Amino acid sequence: MNGVAHKYGNHVDTDVIIPARYLNTSDPAELAKHCMEDIDAEFVRRVRAGDIIVAGHNFGCGSSREHAPIAIKACGVSCVIANGFARIFYRNSINTGLPILVCPDAVEATESGDQLEVDLSSGTVRNVTRSRTFTAQPFPEFMLEIVKAGGLLEFTRSRLAQSA
Numbered sequence: 707m708n709g710v711a712h713k714y715g716n717h718v719d720t721d722v723i724i725p726a727r728y729l730n731t732s733d734p735a736e737l738a739k740h741c742m743e744d745i746d747a748e749f750v751r752r753v754r755a756g757d758i759i760v761a762g763h764n765f766g767c768g769s770s771r772e773h774a775p776i777a778i779k780a781c782g783v784s785c786v787i788a789n790g791f792a793r794i795f796y797r798n799s800i801n802t803g804l805p806i807l808v809c810p811d812a813v814e815a816t817e818s819g820d821q822l823e824v825d826l827s828s829g830t831v832r833n834v835t836r837s838r839t840f841t842a843q844p845f846p847e848f849m850l851e852i853v854k855a856g857g858l859l860e861f862t863r864s865r866l867a868q869s870a
Contacts (some may be wrong), residue, residue, distance in 0.1 A: 707784040707805070707826075710758035713818040718745060718761050719768030720795065734771065734780035737778060741777040749837075755782035758824065760816045762788065766795020775804040785824050787842070790815050800849055803857030807831065809842035826850060837839040 722745040724737055733738065739849035759765075759778065765788040766774060775798050778786065785805040799806045812831040816822065819833040830842035835868050847851065855861035 709758045711820045714761040716762035720774040723774040737777035738780035741781045759786040767792040770794040775799040775802045779804045801858040807842040812840040
């Protein structure tokens with residue numbers, strides 16, 4: 707995956723990823739229209755398919771809502787790279803098929819607007835703008851299969867169809 711970095715700080719909580727006032731829908735397209743608006747009102751105008759969110763510690767903290775990774779994925783973000791994730795956001799991301807990587811060195815060396823290339827299988831993050839390469843711990847194969855399938859629901863449907 708290749709995209710432009712959108713960088714944020716520490717403790718970006720689910721209430722700013724998708725504000726509670728929009729939780730009356732679970733429609734991904736509708737959620738995408740409001741992604742990050744309380745922390746960055748211009749995000750949805752700037753983000754393009756394939757772009758990557760880069761953030762500090764504890765990304766996705768706060769309320770446990772699957773709406774947050776759904777909104778991020780639906781607005782075209784291909785991956786989130788952070789120093790660390792809140793546990794429930796991490797799990798919700800896998801369940802909804804949003805790729806995430808923990809890679810503090812890449813976070814430190816990346817600025818908004820940098821062009822990034824990410825290989826989930828190897829955990830490689832390449833900052834093309836700064837000619838630097840970093841290695842995150844890749845997902846275990848079974849988790850990578852869930853993400854590649856588009857989330858746990860699609861993965862399960864696929865497995866059931868194969869066994870039928």
